[in-house]
Amino acid sequence: MKPTHKLLFILCPMLVLVFIYYSSEKLQLYVWGQKPLYDKQGFLLQLETKLPLELTYKYGNLSKGACKPGYAAAKMATIYPKFIKSAPMFLDRNFKRLAKISYYLPPFGIRTQERIIDSILTATKNYGLGEQLDSLSCKRCIIVGNGGILFNKSLGTRIDDYDVVIRLNEAPVKGYSRDVGTKTTLRITYPEGAIQNPENYEKDSLFVFSGFKPLDFKWFRQIVFKENVRGLDGFWKSVAHRVPREPTELRILNPFFIQEAAFQFIGLPFNNGLMGKGNIPTLGTVAITMALHNCDEVAVAGFGYDMSAPHAPLHYYENIKMSAIRESWTHDISKEKEFLRKLVRANVITDLTKGI
Template sequence: MRMKLWLYLILSVCFMLAVGFLYYSSWRISLRVWVHKSLYDEQGFLLKLDGTLSLELTYKYGNLSKGACKPGFAAAKMTAIYPKFNKLAPVFLDLNYKRFAKIGDYPPPFGVKSQERIIDHLLSVTKNYGLGENLDIISCKTCIIMGNGGILINKSLGQQIDGFDVVVRLNQAPVKGYEKDVGSKTTLRITYPEGAIQKIDQYEDQSLFVLSAFKAQDFKWLRYMVFKQGLNIPTLGTVAITMALHNCDEVAVAGFGYNLNTPHAPLHYYEKISMSAIKESWTHNIIKENKFLRKLHQTRKPRNKKTCQRAPGSSPPLQTDTVKTLHCQDHQQWMMGHQDQFTCC
């Protein structure tokens, strides 16, 4: 009996010691984590942003001639204020991008989740996965990122900007006509579909187009552009027609039709853009849209030859021999007048 009592006592003491040790250890761990995290802000930057480099790097860069490119300097300074920075992490996707397992865990713009098939297709025809041979061989590259702010006006920085090895521009920022202030050189032009230049001839020769994909649709857009599959986005006019067919009993259209045989005719009634501009669209397939409208027109049926009823205060009635009816769906109808002027009766 006495042995059992001692045994219970020893077990109780051991249990209390174990609990105490675990409690103490967890407190110490929490304290260390708290102390460690207190060195950084919520983004992972050091709270003390002095950017001090190691003595070795300070000596290395200090011995370079004035104005010489400093190899690895930007990465070293970045690491000094953001220790998680890893220069070896690739910026551009290549055929081995799946070696980074986490890249497939997040959707764009933070990963490529559900986009692997499209990306594989694009990379299969990509000629270079870096900046290109002429730049990749440079051991120390100087780069400048050009913003589009008005602060550049009348600063005459163009010549200085062009002196960098790599000049990066954003979206549709023009160069021609602004060379004095922004330079004439473009190495990379980073954009996303909505901000891209729509006319191919406006892209600079020898420059690289860099897509910054923010959403899944952006990869599809790039595939369409590369493989000429992208002319599938309807004009708003066609969208409106489709909407009307689903919501109206009678549908009339006016001002439609792109006559590519008259390239100098106005594209729109309210601006001076010519008809030829529509051929340069990256997103709209005007030929297919014309075929779509033509099919609707070709399936029209003549109405009975009678005069349309005239509403009070309206224009003189149209004779039905100048009006054709197209039965699209159930009670939905299209009426077309002469000379591509659409009306309804």
């Protein structure tokens, strides 16, 4: 047999085995007939609530109640090995170097919006949580959802105890502080979700813009530069005309978190990277995704849609019923809940209202 034939004779079976191995991994199958370890999204099928030995050693000696540095990311990586913590919370002047968002249109990226984003960031100048919070060696964050489950839970004091309190859209604090607290570090919203009455904004909080369509970025630029809001055709409801914040108190949420939550974590339809039916995660899940990358401990309150109770209140502050969420065109509530339950079962996040 010629040397070249011998080489091919050896290489061909090896290449076939390599192909089978990687194909089986992708399909969550195992060559030797073993049961799959991971689901199709890449999460462990058998979620372990106990800490691995290396994390037990790392956190075991901390005093009770002490903040655990890197805990959320470490726990996330144990159930989702592909998790990489490094992802900035907000866009800064280096945003064009973020490859994972450069190729996608809003809401999953920044393509076509680079010039307007650059203009906005020139005015806002600040790109973090603020000197005091950015300097913390360990940050405990809570995302306060808008769910009716928050009503009459008296969690206000416990919520205010967190270093970073994240609120969503127009959910009010005034009049509900016993249940939702008084502290707001940042409020994440999009144009249609923003508080419309300037008097209802809390003091000393950051306004964090999340853009879902090109028109949203145009709106935000007008807000940043305190211009008269124009060109309102294309919004599905009325939008705020003024946000009582200086440019230095405004931020742009990194759209990578929308992308990662939708396609990597939940498994929503990719739709060629475009917004489509049932492929947009709720802002609450986007905020949780952001916190996993930027907070050391992550808790939530006010999360969980109970579809078996259609007449239950959807939000803690209004009379809309749970049945309204069934008509959502953009969200896939069942898939999203499945993802959040993984995080709770594995103790990656703590659910104070136990609605997930």
